[in-house]
Each structure stands twice: as C-alpha cells, then as structure tokens.
Amino acid sequence: MDTNLLANLLNGSLCLISLFIAVRAFVRYFQLRSPRLIILVLSMSMIALTAAADIVGENVAGMKLNTNWFLYIGQTVSFGYIFLSLFCRSDRSLRHLLLWQIIMSVPLLSLLVLSPIMPAFPDLTSQAILSGSRGLICFLIFSRYLSSFLTTKQTFFGLLMSIAFLALSVGYLLILFTLFFAHMDIVDQIGDIIRIGGLVVLLVGYVLG
Amino acid sequence: MRLPRFSLSDNTSLRWKEDDLQHAILTQLSQATTTMHHIDEVFQWLVYMAVHRFGVQAAQVWAMQANSRGQLSPQLRSILCQQNLSIPHVIIDNAEVATVVGHLLSKRRHARLLLVDGHFPQYRSLLLKRYGLYYCAGIFVSGDMLLPPPQKSESTPQIATPLTMMLLLFFQHMPHKDVLPSVDNIVTQAVPIARARNFLLSATAPANPTLSNTQPLHPAFSELVACRVEDPMSNPISAAMVLPEAELRRVYAVINDRRDVAELSRLTNLDLKDLFQILQRLMSMQRIELHEPAGRLVEDLRIFSR
Numbered sequence: 001m002d003t004n005l006l007a008n009l010l011n012g013s014l015c016l017i018s019l020f021i022a023v024r025a026f027v028r029y030f031q032l033r034s035p036r037l038i039i040l041v042l043s044m045s046m047i048a049l050t051a052a053a054d055i056v057g058e059n060v061a062g063m064k065l066n067t068n069w070f071l072y073i074g075q076t077v078s079f080g081y082i083f084l085s086l087f088c089r090s091d092r093s094l095r096h097l098l099l100w101q102i103i104m105s106v107p108l109l110s111l112l113v114l115s116p117i118m119p120a121f122p123d124l125t126s127q128a129i130l131s132g133s134r135g136l137i138c139f140l141i142f143s144r145y146l147s148s149f150l151t152t153k154q155t156f157f158g159l160l161m162s163i164a165f166l167a168l169s170v171g172y173l174l175i176l177f178t179l180f181f182a183h184m185d186i187v188d189q190i191g192d193i194i195r196i197g198g199l200v201v202l203l204v205g206y207v208l209g
Numbered sequence: 210m211r212l213p214r215f216s217l218s219d220n221t222s223l224r225w226k227e228d229d230l231q232h233a234i235l236t237q238l239s240q241a242t243t244t245m246h247h248i249d250e251v252f253q254w255l256v257y258m259a260v261h262r263f264g265v266q267a268a269q270v271w272a273m274q275a276n277s278r279g280q281l282s283p284q285l286r287s288i289l290c291q292q293n294l295s296i297p298h299v300i301i302d303n304a305e306v307a308t309v310v311g312h313l314l315s316k317r318r319h320a321r322l323l324l325v326d327g328h329f330p331q332y333r334s335l336l337l338k339r340y341g342l343y344y345c346a347g348i349f350v351s352g353d354m355l356l357p358p359p360q361k362s363e364s365t366p367q368i369a370t371p372l373t374m375m376l377l378l379f380f381q382h383m384p385h386k387d388v389l390p391s392v393d394n395i396v397t398q399a400v401p402i403a404r405a406r407n408f409l410l411s412a413t414a415p416a417n418p419t420l421s422n423t424q425p426l427h428p429a430f431s432e433l434v435a436c437r438v439e440d441p442m443s444n445p446i447s448a449a450m451v452l453p454e455a456e457l458r459r460v461y462a463v464i465n466d467r468r469d470v471a472e473l474s475r476l477t478n479l480d481l482k483d484l485f486q487i488l489q490r491l492m493s494m495q496r497i498e499l500h501e502p503a504g505r506l507v508e509d510l511r512i513f514s515r
Contacts, residue, residue, distance in 0.1 A: 021446070028446045033462040034437070036445050086441045091466040148442040157444040209444045 015051035035094035043078040066118040070111040072130035079137040135172030157209025167198025248408035252287035272374035308502035320347030344380040355410040430513035431471040
C-alpha cells in the first residue's frame with residue numbers, strides 16, 4: 001500500500017473522528033453544562049486541527065509548512081488534558097483544568113500560525129521525544145481506563161477506551177522505529193493501521209459506550 | 210454615640226492603663242443601654258467601640274439564629290467598617306463568610322488571630338487583603354440565655370435562640386497584644402449588662418433548640434451547597450447522561466459546586482419546596498451531592514423536609 005495514501009487515510013480519520021467527537025460533546029454541553037465536555041471539545045478540536053494541518057502540509061504543493069511541531073506538541077497537550085480530566089471529579093477542578101487548557105491553546109495555535117517559518121527539528125532525539133510523548137500520554141490514558149475497568153467499574157465504554165488508547169500508543173511507538181532505523185516503511189504502515197483501528201474503536205466507544 | 214476619650218490602637222504611642230480603659234468603656238456601655246431598646250443596638254455599640262477605639266478595620270457580630278423549624282444558621286447582627294478604607298460591606302457580608310463563621314461558631318471557642326488566609330478560602334482572603342484586611346480574629350461568647358431574633362424581620366419566621374455569638378474583627382496590621390484580651394473582656398462583661406436590661410431572655414429550654422458540643426448543627430435547607438457527582442470514567446457524551454426531564458436539566462445546569470440552594474432557587478425561579486423535590490430526585494439518581502456550608506455531606510435530605 002502506498003505510504004502516503006495510508007498516512008492521508010490516517011490523518012483524515014483522525015481529523016474526522018476527532019471532529020465528530022468534538023461536535024457531539026459540544027451539543028451535549030448545552031444539555032449538561034459540564035466543563036468536562038468543553039475540555040473534550042477543545043482537546044478533540046485541537047487534535048483534528050493537527051491532523052488537518054498535517055494533511056495540508058504534506059499534500060498541498062507550494063506550501064512549505066513545518067507542521068510537525070504543532071502536530072506533536074498539539075496532540076501531546078490535547079491528550080494530556082484528556083488524561084488529567086480523568087482525575088477530576090468536581091466541577092471546580094474541571095473548571096481550573098479548563099482554564100489552563102484555554103490558556104495553553106494560545107501558544108499551541110501560534111505553532112500552527114508560525115509553521116511557515118518554523119525550523120526543522122534540531123536532531124532526531126528531540127523529534128523522537130516529541131513524537132514519542134504522544135504515545136506515552138496515550139499509554140497513560142490506557143492505563144487509567146484499564147485500572148478503572150479492572151478494579152472499579154467494568155463498563156463497555158471503559159473497555160473500548162482501553163483498547164483504543166492502547167492501539168494509539170502502540171501506533172505512536174512504532175513511529176519511533178522509523179526515525180532511528182532505515183527501511184522501516186512496513187513498520188510505519190503497521191503503526192498507521194493500528195492507529196486507524198484505535199481511532200475507529202474510540203469512535204465506537206463514544207457513540208455506543 | 211459617645212465613647213471614652215482615650216483609645217487604644219496599634220499605632221498609638223500613648224501610655225494608658227488597660228483596666229481604666231475597659232472600666233470606662235463598660236461604664237459608657239451601661240449608660241448607653243439606658244436609651245437602647247434591643248440587643249442589636251448593643252451589638253452596634255460593640256462594633257463601633259471595636260472600630261473606633263481598638264484600631265479594628267472592620268467588625269461584625271454574628272450569632273446563631275434558629276428559624277421556626279428549629280434550623281440554626283449564622284446570621285449577621287451588626288457590621289461596621291473604617292470609613293477611610295471604603296470597604297464594601299458585601300466583601301465581609303456574604304454566604305462564604307457566613308459559612309466560615311458557622312464553622313468557627315461550631316467550635317465554640319475564640320477564633321485565633323491569624324492572617325485571613327488561615328480562616329478564609331483563598332479567593333476570599335485575596336479579596337479581603339485587597340481592601341486592607343489582613344488579619345482576623347473572633348471573640349466567642351455563649352450563654353444559657355436566649356438571644357431574641359433581629360430587630361429587622363426576616364422573610365422566614367425566627368425564634369429566640371440560645372446565645373452563641375462571635376465578634377469578628379478584621380485588622381490591617383497585627384494588633385497590639387492587649388487588644389484582643391481587652392475586647393474579649395469588654396464583650397464578656399457586656400453580656401450581663403445586656404441581660405440586666407432584659408435584652409437577653411431567660412432560657413425556657415425544652416421548646417427551644419439548644420446547642421451542645423455533641424449535637425450537630427443543621428443549617429437551613431437553603432444554605433446547602435449542591436455539587437455535581439461525575440464519574441470521570443463514564444462516557445461524558447453518552448445519551449444516558451442526559452437527564453430525562455426538563456426541570457431536572459434546568460436545575461442541574463446551574464449547579465456549579467459553589468451555589469447554595471437559595472441561589473439555585475433564584476436562578477431557576479423555583480420555590481424551595483419544588484427545588485427540594487428536584488434535588489432529592491437528583492440525589493437518588495446519584496447525579497449530585499448536597500453539602501452543609503461547613504462541608505459536611507448531607508446523607509439524607511429528608512431531615513430538611515419540614
């Protein structure tokens with residue numbers, strides 16, 4: 001399979017699924033007025049934006065955009081806020097978290113705006129750290145859902161979320177191989193397929209869970 | 210209002226005799242009470258004395274007050290602030306301060322002189338400091354006589370309540386070490402003076418709610434604070450999260466872990482009786498919890514159903 005096609009499929013899935021979840025959360029917010037929903041809206045919207053920016057940066061001829069900074073940091077921070085929200089039970093703590101997320105959105109969006117002039121990563125290590133941090137956060141989210149599923153409440157939603165974020169973390173981890181080793185196209189494609197699978201499970205979880 | 214010529218403040222460099230000052234103040238109070246008609250006027254005199262003679266920036270008298278259903282809650286009886294600081298009364302006369310005072314009163318002892326951070330939540334203490342109120346202490350007084358309801362009638366009927374009050378003092382600077390003992394002595398001596406003038410009633414005990422260290426205070430239903438209960442592990446956008454009835458959704462939407470029942474009633478235009486039913490249903494669905502102002506969880510809302 002063409003690597004570029006798979007990458008576009010992945011980004012497209014990420015963009016559409018994240019956007020779908022964001023819109024559903026936004027609609028639900030007007031019924032429940034829960035800050036948790038706005039946190040989900042902002043996180044998913046940001047993730048969708050990173051995917052969209054990556055598609056544009058990779059495919060639109062003549063546009064020199066270094067969107068990788070925005071892609072890695074934006075996704076890490078967005079998943080990070082989803083992770084932190086899993087520990088917040090009270091409205092008060094969620095409002096504080098939401099405030100910080102709104103504040104953090106400004107420098108994140110500036111990474112997108114400045115992508116035409118953003119430099120390349122200084123070395124492979126820093127690229128690996130930034131890229132790998134997405135996998136780490138997803139793994140932490142997976143751990144949180146799994147521990148809750150095993151110890152507290154065994155719900156269908158919890159199970160699907162565990163599977164989804166495990167798949168995402170594995171997919172992000174496999175990217176690291178492609179950074180350090182040559183001829184890893186097949187690993188890259190496997191990672192992309194796993195991540196697409198994770199995104200589908202994520203969508204099913206939010207819709208049916 | 211006439212008070213002794215000499216005064217004590219943290220800035221004074223005058224030498225004075227502590228006993229003479231207190232004696233003079235109490236003599237003045239005895240004379241002033243001859244023209245008074247209600248205990249609230251004594252409280253006004255006490256806060257005036259604290260502000261104008263002891264360098265207090267703001268003084269309040271809070272007392273536990275029972276309504277006709279026997280539910281106790283802290284009520285502000287008198288307040289005075291130094292005029293030069295232009296302190297809006299709402300800074301120290303609000304539900305949050307009432308909650309703190311209720312907690313202090315429940316301990317049945319003086320509130321130690323501390324920075325306001327030591328008594329109030331962070332947001333409130335920042336606001337107090339902005340208006341130059343850095344320190345706070347409370348003089349606690351209680352007795353077996355009954356405190357009549359306030360002069361100004363409240364919307365809910367109130368009854369005479371066993372005397373449990375606190376003179377809350379706010380300072381801009383650390384007060385002289387003798388200020389608080391002096392004020393304590395004056396306030397303590399003011400009680401028998403007020404009793405002699407029949408501003409305080411004899412206890413008739415059985416029909417009235419009495420306070421003891423073992424009996425928990427039950428605040429009014431309207432003072433309970435509603436908090437949402439959310440499971441972070443559940444699907445936040447699931448249709449099951451949506452409440453089945455519009456009124457439930459309306460009330461749930463305005464709950465933000467800070468608003469008490471009175472404010473919920475105002476925001477939703479529901480009377481307390483209807484709100485009681487709705488909150489009871491939300492509690493049974495485990496969507497909310499209700500807490501007393503002091504933070505204690507309300508396990509059973511039926512105790513407030515009277």
